Amino acid sequence: MSVTAALDLTFSLVGGRTVLTRRRYRWPLLIGRVFTDPAQPSLGSVTVQNAAGTVIPGDLVSQRIGVVAGGYAAVRGQGATMVTGVPGGEVAVEDTDVRVDETSRLLLDPAPRILTPYAHYRQRMHVCVAPGGCAVLVDAVVLHPELTDQQFGSYESGVEITAVDGTRLALDAQVLDAMPRVRRAPMAFATVYVVGAGLDIAMTALSPELESLSVLTGRRVYVGVSDLPNGAGWAVRIAASDGGVLRSAISAVQAALQVLRTEKPMLSAPG
Template identity: 45%
Template structure:
């Protein structure tokens, strides 16, 4: 059977360094080398995933998978925001992503926000599989383009499921079929998930983090505990994409330290 994934990456460790053990991709995705930006900690790697078209269109169907094994630690990032184009009455674009992290491994997966153009419809389905004390930090973000009005807004659906050791633990769905908060000036929304069965949040550090975003900078944030001891979610709403990116980057930079496995590494 032909593998129809546009992206299929797997990482392991070799001599204390995180390395590829599988790197497959096809149009529209492309992947470069694995960077080790911190020479004092070669265990952390970073990969930039690029999309040749920098856009999604009605009826596009993109499948991808990222796996981290054997104590690997990797940051998989997108380059450039992804525009989602639309046509009235057209079928949605669909993205399906599988993320797997083995015991003692850490995966940070942070694609760039999806920018919704007029009449754009998009569905994102993400499944995360955790094993042992693995940790996954996942970002899920969408920005409504300034030209979109309440009349030309399409729809956005995001579904995240999380399992640990094969047992379902989290089912999180976000859906909008009309302009969210049209009178508030908020046009950018994100969730940062910290997925780990062994989370350290000493002295309410997560609450202190989200309290920095109280609207004065154009962003609001709130945190919640995920069911079944699977971690935390930080919800963010902002006035625009640039504000959202800065807020999400700050949250990601700190929440991954709450995972005991990531901190110990």
């Protein structure tokens, strides 16, 4: 039987600290308290936990995350989440709506989804960041070591970025319907989206450093940077040999983004 889970959070700056002004969730999603970063008191961090530890066929996990009134929020997953499947099973869907106003910032890093045999998974994200705001969003998937071409289900990811008036600025879509066939092909993939206006000069200058992570990590990982249409932001693409290497690369990318200095500095990787 399908289980529908929901998460609805709104962060705001109150008394110099980012707090939850709206907090709704239901099983299997759980959240704890907002933790304050001693080095950055305005930054509030929350960990979202999946009590089941997995997404099953037919699941629809609907989430809404908003950051307003000067909030500076980091929302992270508790670890990689398995996406399970059965032969002929339904698609599991995670649908996330992100809103960041002109005074606020957000880091959304839900941790990779691990695709197991016969799993069909679809991730959809709608993002609206008002001019002056900033969001860093991570979309990551890992292919389970036991996956074979005969057992592979499907993976789809769609990230839509819109203006405040609803105008579509960018649509980034990725589809994987078979195992990579190239010898020693990457098995873990991520895109780190940097969404917000006025980042072109800083991101252009930072791109060589980000792409050099392919060499600096000393392991099998590839990093490429591209801008999104209509000034919506930038996408940092990562392909890695496995999930551990992928997580290290994502952390390195987030750390590199920290050196950006705009009106709203980028968010750093977890400490």
